Amino acid sequence: MSGTASYEFVPPNAVCRGLDFSAIEVRQIRGATVQLLDDASGTEIARTTTSATGSFSIAGIPSNTMVRLRVRAELKDANVPGWDVEVRDNFIAGASDNDVPPPPALGSRALYTLDSTGFDTGTADAVRNLLARTGWDGASYSGPRAAAPFALLDMAYESMQFIRSVDSNANFPPLDMFWSVNNTMTSGDLDITAGELWTSGYSKFADSLFILGDASLDTDEFDNHIVTHEWVHYFEDVLSRSDSEGGPHFLGESLDAAVAFSEGFAEALGSMVLDEPINCDTTVPGTSGGAGFSVEGNSFGPRGWYNEVSVATLIWDLWDNADDGADVGSIGFEPIYDVMVGPHKFGDSLATLFSFATELRATLNAQDAALLDALLLREQVVSGADLDIWATNEANDAGVSEDVFPMYVPYTADGSVLNVCVNSQIDGLARHGNNVGSNRYLRITVPADDEYDVNLITTTPIVPTADPDDRDHSDPDIYILRGSGPENVADGTTDIVPNLEPTFRTPLMLASETYLAFIEEWRFEDSIASTTFPQRVCFDVSLTPTP
Numbered sequence: 001m002s003g004t005a006s007y008e009f010v011p012p013n014a015v016c017r018g019l020d021f022s023a024i025e026v027r028q029i030r031g032a033t034v035q036l037l038d039d040a041s042g043t044e045i046a047r048t049t050t051s052a053t054g055s056f057s058i059a060g061i062p063s064n065t066m067v068r069l070r071v072r073a074e075l076k077d078a079n080v081p082g083w084d085v086e087v088r089d090n091f092i093a094g095a096s097d098n099d100v101p102p103p104p105a106l107g108s109r110a111l112y113t114l115d116s117t118g119f120d121t122g123t124a125d126a127v128r129n130l131l132a133r134t135g136w137d138g139a140s141y142s143g144p145r146a147a148a149p150f151a152l153l154d155m156a157y158e159s160m161q162f163i164r165s166v167d168s169n170a171n172f173p174p175l176d177m178f179w180s181v182n183n184t185m186t187s188g189d190l191d192i193t194a195g196e197l198w199t200s201g202y203s204k205f206a207d208s209l210f211i212l213g214d215a216s217l218d219t220d221e222f223d224n225h226i227v228t229h230e231w232v233h234y235f236e237d238v239l240s241r242s243d244s245e246g247g248p249h250f251l252g253e254s255l256d257a258a259v260a261f262s263e264g265f266a267e268a269l270g271s272m273v274l275d276e277p278i279n280c281d282t283t284v285p286g287t288s289g290g291a292g293f294s295v296e297g298n299s300f301g302p303r304g305w306y307n308e309v310s311v312a313t314l315i316w317d318l319w320d321n322a323d324d325g326a327d328v329g330s331i332g333f334e335p336i337y338d339v340m341v342g343p344h345k346f347g348d349s350l351a352t353l354f355s356f357a358t359e360l361r362a363t364l365n366a367q368d369a370a371l372l373d374a375l376l377l378r379e380q381v382v383s384g385a386d387l388d389i390w391a392t393n394e395a396n397d398a399g400v401s402e403d404v405f406p407m408y409v410p411y412t413a414d415g416s417v418l419n420v421c422v423n424s425q426i427d428g429l430a431r432h433g434n435n436v437g438s439n440r441y442l443r444i445t446v447p448a449d450d451e452y453d454v455n456l457i458t459t460t461p462i463v464p465t466a467d468p469d470d471r472d473h474s475d476p477d478i479y480i481l482r483g484s485g486p487e488n489v490a491d492g493t494t495d496i497v498p499n500l501e502p503t504f505r506t507p508l509m510l511a512s513e514t515y516l517a518f519i520e521e522w523r524f525e526d527s528i529a530s531t532t533f534p535q536r537v538c539f540d541v542s543l544t545p546t547p
Contacts, residue, residue: 001036001121002057005029005050005071005114007132007150010222016280016292019222021136028054029132029150030157031075039066039118049076063123071130073112073149075157081171085156087112087149090210091180091195103193106206107176112149140286141215145181148221152177152211155227155273162273163235166334167341173238176208179221184214200226202233204242209234218283225279228270235269236262236351240340243350247434247525251293251309252301254398254426254436257352257391257407264311264353265340271295271312272319272333296324303380304396305353306436310379314353317375325378329371335363348483348514349389349408350441353381358389390443398436400425402536408443408516413452413509413543418442419459423536424524433525442517444480444543446509452543454478454492456502456519460537465530472530475522476539478502483514505546517541 009027010019034056036045045067046058061067073087089110095103114132132150135143156177163170182195190198192210200211200220209230212220220226236242244262249255255263271277277296283289293300293309295316300309317327318336343359344351357376361369376383386393391407398404403421411418420442426435433439446452458474465472479491489509492502509515521537523529 001059001061001069001126001128002055003069003128003130004054005032005034005056005130005132006054007147007154008134009147009151009154010134010136010285012223012280012282012290012292013288016278016282016290017288018282018290019285021134021138021286024134026131027151027154028052029071029130030054030154031077032150032153033072033074033076034058034130035070035072036061037068037070037115039068061121063121065121066118067121068118069116069128069130071114071132071150073114073153075153075160081169083160083172084174085153085160085172085177086175087153087177087179089180090178090192091182092193095193097191097193099193106178106192106208109178112179114146114150136285141181145213145221148213148219149177149179151221151224152179152209152227155224156231159228159231159235159270159273162333163239163337166337170239174207175234176206177211178208179211179213181213181215183210183212184217185212200230202230202237204233204237207234207238215285219285220281223281224274225267225270225276226281228273229266229279231273232266232269233262236265236340241345241351243352245434245439248430248432249308249434252307254302254304254306254400255308256434256436256439257305257354258350259434260306260308261311261352261356263308265315265356267295267308267312268315268319271316277316277320296320296322302398303378304398305379305381305391305394306396306398307379310381311353314375314379314381318372327371327375329367331364331368331371335360335368339363346484347389348516349443350516352389352391354387354391354394354407355389357381357383358387361387398426400437403437403440408441410445411442411517411541411543412445412447413515413545414447415542415544417540417542419538419540420519421460421536421538422519422521422524424521425535427524431525431527431529433520433522438520438524440519442519442541444515444517446511446513446515448545449508449510450545451508452506452545454480454490454502454504454506455540455542455544456492457540458537459540460534462534462537463532465532467530470530471523471526471528472533474537475526476502476537477520477522478541479518480506480509480543481516481518482509483516489515506543 075085132146135145186196243258280292373383480489490506
């Protein structure tokens, strides 16, 4: 028994204005499990894996037997290096994440499969093909949307093959990709079991991608840049590093340094995987809804380390071969990859454009270093000998005059009190809490091996409103991180109780290590915080050696 497993892929219309169902492509289902099943009982008779061209072959099958073929939306390779990817349905009708008892674990939910009709094996070799169709009838989805999970699976396959092109020993930890026709967007609380997502995204807490599928609102299964972008966040999480706090973000925004780098890197690498600079995000199938942008040219917002498009364009131009302005060469993907899984991953600072560019520049020859410097200069980022992982010499503050530099405020943990401030000048009442100035970082020198008492006290006077339900008190958080990771050493987060600032003791901290502190005012990302809450809030912070 031999054949080919394929799926229908729907490309976008010109300039990303919706999906073009008149141009459906048939693509191969690569690396997936194929089973030969007894048609009546469903018992497995044999299994194999599709090739890089989607073909499969099963020998020694019984003759004159009623069977059916099944292709599973999974990529399985138990070897090291290997991979383990599954596409499952997160939605359970009538159920919720909040049910008691809780719903089945995500990893046990239904795996997508495609079955052939039953057939008799007869007495001669036979060819049987499998095709997962879109379910589109020319006006709407009226049939099973069988192609969707295999489109997602194929983007995971393509992404892993791109990594393997420079590192044949890359080993990929398990990844679940969850999709459902019921996956829709909500502005309320996340409820994965009910299909209520904020958007398509990767969750590092579940090691999983969650992809929209609601045809009345937004579908992403054929928006391959969306899928590869989110796959890159998985790559950052399990093979490289991301210090992004996440949260809402839009093209051209002035973001926190770690957020901007993570999002820009995902856009760049996702585009490299597809060898396509134009990123499309369509909305409702059958309409012209959608938009896109090209990583080949930065046309969104001010240039700088805080703009994810600046980051994306810079990294793309390091890789691509098309000369364009300052982009007059290519270093290829291998040095980018080596830095991302090496010195950038284990550096003492947070993962930002500064750490990436500094570590990359140290590996390049003079010609390639000059290309990097030219691209940094074009994006209005410090370059050359002035570049370091701490952004020491950076001056581009995104127009926020306070609370941006130094990016890492130096502090010696000797019990002295340091006053630092955060502000929501850019964010305003959007309450994203991830823009330039929203957070402050400390670079901590530990004078001796010891445990340290941490105190964070709000010093900005905050006048309560007359409404007792208003969230009008300060709610500061502080996280103590060890560099070379970083690793969360200890944290103090408070909520509910008004004016309760974090006070806690760290575990043993070593003088030989570099430590960081991440400080935030949680009200800046609290959607129901008082509208009169101050735009700028200051704190006294101290780390005191224990007696």
